[in-house]
Amino acid sequence: MIKKIPGEIWKQMQFSGHKNLKKKYAISNHGRAASYTESVAKDGNLLNGSLTSGYRTLNLHVENGNGTIYLHREVAKLFCNKKSPKAKFVIHVNHKKTDNTSKNLKWATLEEVSTHQQKSPLKIAYKKRQAARTVGLKLTLAQVKAIKDTINNPKRKLTYKQLATKYKVSEMTLYRIKSGENWGKVK
Numbered sequence: 001m002i003k004k005i006p007g008e009i010w011k012q013m014q015f016s017g018h019k020n021l022k023k024k025y026a027i028s029n030h031g032r033a034a035s036y037t038e039s040v041a042k043d044g045n046l047l048n049g050s051l052t053s054g055y056r057t058l059n060l061h062v063e064n065g066n067g068t069i070y071l072h073r074e075v076a077k078l079f080c081n082k083k084s085p086k087a088k089f090v091i092h093v094n095h096k097k098t099d100n101t102s103k104n105l106k107w108a109t110l111e112e113v114s115t116h117q118q119k120s121p122l123k124i125a126y127k128k129r130q131a132a133r134t135v136g137l138k139l140t141l142a143q144v145k146a147i148k149d150t151i152n153n154p155k156r157k158l159t160y161k162q163l164a165t166k167y168k169v170s171e172m173t174l175y176r177i178k179s180g181e182n183w184g185k186v187k
Helices: 071-079 112-120 123-132 140-154 161-166 171-179
Strands: 010-014 024-028 032-035 046-047 049-052 055-059 068-070 090-091 105-108
Touching: 010 105, 024 055, 024 071, 055 071, 068 071, 071 090, 090 112, 105 112, 140 161, 161 171
Parallel strands: none
Antiparallel strands: 010 024, 024 032, 032 046, 049 055, 055 068, 090 105
């Protein structure tokens, strides 16, 4: 028997192979999952699932499939409206991957996901730690200034590949320096 939460709505999950399973599975607008035979109220059992990369998942043994179901995606499918057909991703508004309430989930485009991730408290803290780092860096401040000057020179003759070889870094590092993702404070 599942303890009721005021305002909680349960809906049956529809996924590939769900009809072949012995039990039925439902998810609520509060992000809780349950298995049942007759109904969630009568014989439902709450499922904890497991964590996969910080996201709550259910691992169901479904034929011809991997059986991993991400709960936040299921909640979004059943309880959140898509504003655009381009919105193919689900984001957690408060950046907490285990808070799968429907109010905390939103369908988003790839661009919206990228922008949202940059505002994550964990991402911001990481950027601060990286900016303050002084040990273990491949480049010196003088080298970064020289790279930026070279990249921004409209008459430069060196390609990114040649620059990367010269400074013994990857081309991606140079692109990150150019965009300001790495060494953004250096002018």
